[in-house]
Structure formats: structure tokens, C-alpha cells
Amino acid sequence: MLLHNILPFAHMLLKNCVGEGGLVVDATAGKGNDTLLLAQCVGSGGRVWAFDIQAAALSATDKRLQQAGVRDRVTLVQASHADMADYVPEGISAAVFNFGYLPDGDKNITTCAESSVRAVACALNLLKTGGLLVAVLYRGHPQGCDEAAAVLDFACGLPQQGFQVLRYEFANRKNHPPFLLAIEKTAHDTIRLPESLTDKR
């Protein structure tokens, strides 16, 4: 196919953005697909922080990284990605969010709108100028629908002077297809959380 699907397109953007020695975040480790890609991009001199609240996800990611021989350059963190600033320094090249539930895991455990918006804002603040955040949003389950709307609403309100927000979506697919947001930080800017979120932590 000539037109890249959402995940291959996201991976192409990340490969263009993340170089050897880069510092990057996988905010949703899941089974480690994106963590592995990022670990390969940053090389032996870089570092990946991979977050998940589920031990099963980090265990699967750990195994995958070991098999690929890149475990040493990844820090696995069992915590909410909304708290990533407690673990990750400023100046990251990229952050990846693949929202929703763990494939083959408990479908009652999903990311949710409020902490997702908080985590995206936090990642944008950690990005260096020229850095990229990619987020794949799923609307096929009820929480996903609310979450996608909340993240999209937040992203659409980002100032044009500091951020380019690209929406990449296949528009004629049935059953609520996922879509991609790719946010490039084009100038130094600090994002404040929407007021409704600031007091709830």
C-alpha cells in the first residue's frame, strides 16, 4: 500500500526524529513493541524510560528487550505515566503513547481520560525543541472514546507558536478506527494543564 497505516507512519516519524544517544519515553509499554523500536533507535549510548502500571506488561517488555539484546539501555517503571516527570529528565527527543488496554490482558484496566491528558501535557513539557510526541488513540471501547475526545480537545488547544499538531486518520473505516496525533514541539513552551485537571492529582 502507498498510504502508510497509522502504526507504520508513527514508527517512520519516530525513526526520523530519534537518533543515537537520544533520551526517549514509551509512556505505554504494553508488550514492548514501541519500547524495542525506541531502544534500537537510541543505540547503546541512549536511554528509554518505559512506563506501565501493570507488572505483566513490564515483564513481557523485559523479556522482549532481553531477547533483542537491548535491555541495558531501558529503564522499566511500574507507575502511572502521568508521574513521568518524577523519573525522566527534561530534554527528551520523543514520547510515545499507545493508549487503551494491554493486548490479551484485563480489558477493565485501561488508560483513562484525565490521567492521559495529564501525561501528554507532562511529556510535552519534557520534550526538547524539535522533539516529537506520537499518540495512537482508540475509540472502540467506551473509555477510549472519552479519552480520545479529551486528548484531542487538549491537543487542538495547544498554541500554534510552540506546537504543530498533526491528525492522521483513515476516514472511511468502520467500527471507530484508531487515529494518530503527532505533536512536534517547535519552540520552547511550557504547557499548563487545563484548570479542571490541576487540582485533582
Added chain:
Amino acid sequence: MLLHNILPFAHMLLKNCVGEGGLVVDATAGKGNDTLLLAQCVGSGGRVWAFDIQAAALSATDKRLQQAGVRDRVTLVQASHADMADYVPEGISAAVFNFGYLPDGDKNITTCAESSVRAVACALNLLKTGGLLVAVLYRGHPQGCDEAAAVLDFACGLPQQGFQVLRYEFANRKNHPPFLLAIEKTAHDTIRLPESLTDKR
């Protein structure tokens, strides 16, 4: 910038899709920007049909092509792009639509919703399998808003089995930014016009 703007992204897709010897359509010649790109892509063995209803547009395009030494591979047609099937054979590799009014021209002369939908449907029927249609839609003027909505609505209804409809849009820009639709024909399929359009020609 890491993320391509709409026009560079459209041009990248076209360069990947249109090869030497290809048959292609520029449905909105305007000042000949896209016509020139297409003429360069198809080489001396290919052919471009470029449509515009305004003589001034075709004259500007003619001059531009002559200066670039590629005039001989382009057929300029002063007619509505909704009638392109009267001029162009089946089996084209690509069709380009850059809707709206002629830059620096009479802003009262614009493409309009009904003929635009008809022309897009017509171009999709002329495309070969694996071919690509790209359309840049502007919502900054009243007719453009209606036209963008009508073309998007039509494209969203295209069958998933025969077409991939990508929407590529910067979501945080002010003042009704343009967006791109890229439609890849993945299987042979004949598009019927919506019923509301079939009797009005």
C-alpha cells in the same frame, strides 16, 4: 520541521506513486504548480491532462511548462474537471485537486460543492488499482466550507474494500486551515455518484 505541511506531504505521495510514462490528471491547473510537478514525474513518455475553466489559469500554466521545457507532455483543457472523462482515458496513476479560487484571480470564481464531488468521483473511476487521488480542501471562504464538507462526506462513504481514505490535517491551527484527503484505490471498483447529484448534470 519534522512533520510535513500539507502540500509537501501531498507532493511526496505523488512522487512515490507516479512513475515515468504515467498518465495523470491535474484537475485544478491554477498557476501550474502541480501540473509542473506531475509533468516532471511522468517524464517524456507520459502524459498530463490539466483542467481549468479560466483561460488565465491555463495561460499561466502554459507559460510555466514552456519555461521548464515540459510543455509537450501536457494537454491543457479549458473545461470543468467534472467532464474529465470526455478527455482522459481510464488507467491513470494519479489525480490532483487543489480546490478554491485562482491565486490573485477573481475570488468570485471558485470550485463548488456539487461539481467538485462529481469530479472526484469521476477521477476515482479513471484511476487504476494502486492509483492515488490527492485533494487539498480550503475552508477559509464560504463556498470552500460547503465544498470541503461535501467532498469529505462523499470520501468517508467510499467502500473500505476498494479505497483507503486518509485525512491529514493540522489540528491546532487557527482560521480554518486547509486539510488533505489522499485516496488510494486498492481494488477495482466503480463509484456511483450520490443520488442527489446524478440527475443534475
